[in-house]
Amino acid sequence: MGMQTRILKPSQRNLRRLGHVLRKGGLVAIPTETVYGLAANALDPQACAAIFRAKERPAHDPLIVHVIGLAQAEDLAEFNAGARRLARRFWPGALTLVLPRKSCVPGVVTAGGNTVALRSPAHPLARRLLRVAGIPLAAPSANRFGYISPTSARHVVEGLAGRIGYVLDGGDCPIGVESTVLDLTRPNRPRILRPGAVTARELSRFLRRPVAVVRQRSRGRMPLASPGMLERHYSPRTPLRLTARIAVRDPAVAVVRWCKPVGATAPNVFWLSRGGGLAEMARNLYRVLRLADAGGFREICVEAPAPGAGDLADAIRDRLQRAATRR
Ligand code: TXA
Ligand code: MG
Numbered sequence: 001m002g003m004q005t006r007i008l009k010p011s012q013r014n015l016r017r018l019g020h021v022l023r024k025g026g027l028v029a030i031p032t033e034t035v036y037g038l039a040a041n042a043l044d045p046q047a048c049a050a051i052f053r054a055k056e057r058p059a060h061d062p063l064i065v066h067v068i069g070l071a072q073a074e075d076l077a078e079f080n081a082g083a084r085r086l087a088r089r090f091w092p093g094a095l096t097l098v099l100p101r102k103s104c105v106p107g108v109v110t111a112g113g114n115t116v117a118l119r120s121p122a123h124p125l126a127r128r129l130l131r132v133a134g135i136p137l138a139a140p141s142a143n144r145f146g147y148i149s150p151t152s153a154r155h156v157v158e159g160l161a162g163r164i165g166y167v168l169d170g171g172d173c174p175i176g177v178e179s180t181v182l183d184l185t186r187p188n189r190p191r192i193l194r195p196g197a198v199t200a201r202e203l204s205r206f207l208r209r210p211v212a213v214v215r216q217r218s219r220g221r222m223p224l225a226s227p228g229m230l231e232r233h234y235s236p237r238t239p240l241r242l243t244a245r246i247a248v249r250d251p252a253v254a255v256v257r258w259c260k261p262v263g264a265t266a267p268n269v270f271w272l273s274r275g276g277g278l279a280e281m282a283r284n285l286y287r288v289l290r291l292a293d294a295g296g297f298r299e300i301c302v303e304a305p306a307p308g309a310g311d312l313a314d315a316i317r318d319r320l321q322r323a324a325t326r327r
Contacts, residue, residue, distance in 0.1 A: 005161045007153050007169050010125050018168055019132035022047075027054060029142040029156045030129055031170025032121040034094050034179050034197065035149040035286070036156050037066065037139030038164065039129075042076075045106040048138050052108070054163040057145040062111035063138040064096050064179070065118050068130045073097075073118045076105050076136060080187045082207065089206060092122035094179040094197040109138050115185055125170040141178060142167075148234055148293070148323070151176050151286045158290075176283035177315045182211075195314040197282070213314070233322040234286075236293035240324045242304040254292040256302040268297065278312040285316060289323065 008014040018028050022039060025047040030039050038055060040047035042065045052059055067073045070087045077099035079087070086097060101116035110116050121127065130137060141149040142156045142164075150156045153169040160167075180196030182203065191212040192200055204211040238254070248255050251268050258281060260271045270288050273280040292300045302324070305317040 002162050003165060005157060005164055005167065007157065007167045009169055010128075014168070015125075015128055015132050018129060018166060019134070021166060022129075022133045022137065023135060025050075026166070027051060027164045028129075029150075029153075029160065029164060029167040030126050030137075030139065031123050031153070031168060031173060032066075032126045032139075033123045033173060034121075034175045034177060035151055035173055036142040036153070036167075037064075037121075037126075037137075038142035038156075038160070039066070039137040039139040041133075042066075042109055042136040042138035043104060043106065045108045048106060048108045051138065051140065054160060055140065055143070055145050057140065059108070060111050061140075061145075062113060062115075062117060063109050063140050064181075065105070065109060065116060066126065066130060066137045066139050067118055067120050068127065069120050072136055073120070075102065077101055077116050077118055080184070082187050082190070083184050086182070086184070086203075086206070087120070090198055091120040092127065093120070094122070094175055095119065096179045096181045096196075098181060098183040098185060098193065100185060115183075117181060119179055123170060123173075125168060129168065146233055146235060148236060148286050148289050149178060151283075155286070155290065172283070172287075174283065175279075176285055176287075177312075177319060180315075183214075195318050197312060197315065199311050200314065201311060234319045235323045235325075236289050236300060238293050238297055238300050240289075240300045240302060240320075242302050242320055242324050244304050246301055246303050248301050250298075252298045254295055254297040254300045256288060256292060256300060258303050258305070268295070278316070282312055282316055285319065 028039050096117050096119040098115050098117045105116050144159045151173040153167045156167045175197045180198040181194040183191045200211050255269045257271045259276045260274045272284045
């Protein structure tokens with residue numbers, strides 16, 4: 001802590017330098033197509049422990065390991081035929097597969113469990129860095145635990161300045177919400193632990209079987225399917241409320257709408273998209289929530305998304321519901 005945090009542009013020289021930092025056990029925040037990740041050598045337990053310290057992340061919340069492709073993934077986990085088919089179809093991309101781990105994966109990465117979460121990111125800079133580093137990279141979202149995930153280098157610095165050495169600046173993340181986490185530990189019972197850009201509908205069509213979406217609950221003592229998926233997460237500091245119809249006139253309350261309102265707006269009114277496209281909403285979601293959070297409002301009121309359709313709206317709704325859950 002208290003170290004200088006440098007934002008580096010993606011030159012060949014900087015990528016080589018960051019590859020070296022990672023191989024030596026350092027932390028680097030990197031752009032991915034979903035959100036920025038805080039990366040470390042996944043095979044180095046000390047380096048991975050430093051991720052938990054920088055984020056103030058509880059040790060029971062396992063990390064996603066990023067790989068260049070299926071061959072590297074198979075060094076880390078036991079793949080079954082279905083998992084291989086999924087990786088071939090959806091990687092590189094926003095799909096994380098949870099599989100039985102191999103013994104080379106440190107316990108700190110899996111939070112002591114016997115499964116590991118793997119994903120091959122599509123972002124060209126993440127891929128170049130994976131190549132030059134030559135190691136798998138454990139990387140959770142590059143934010144303080146529980147806060148809104150970062151979708152720009154500036155967001156990373158807002159949360160982690162002084163705690164990490166480097167941020168690789170890749171501009172804004174094109175997807176804007178975290179990957180779909182698919183549990184394949186029981187091959188005949190695939191289940192989504194976290195909805196994301198790869199949708200339940202796409203997955204069940206591809207697998208030709210129903211794909212369950214697990215609703216995580218952190219209340220009570222029952223074990224969570226995914227230990228990190230606490231009900232409250234992705235939260236602004238300002239209390240956030242989801243409402244079916246927004247009729248807020250109070251200028252001390254921020255209003256977040258799905259579409260740009262017609263006519264005049266006010267400084268307390270925000271919107272996630274111009275025309276209502278889901279991809280645009282996902283891309284803007286965290287930036288808008290951060291803006292509203294920084295505005296000094298008493299409350300943030302978000303227009304509730306319509307009931308689910310198995311598409312990207314599921315991911316947006318999931319994040320908003322978690323952001324709205326009270327401590
Ligand atoms: O898009 C993403 O997935 C981003 C980028 C950086 O790749 N990463 C990300 O990581 O969102 P994180 O740590 O913020 O979220 C990973 C989620 C956590 O909720 C964690 O509990 C779950 O994946 N997870 C990780 N390993 C798991 C495992 N072995 N079994 C079940 N869930 C796991
Ligand atoms: Mg996270």
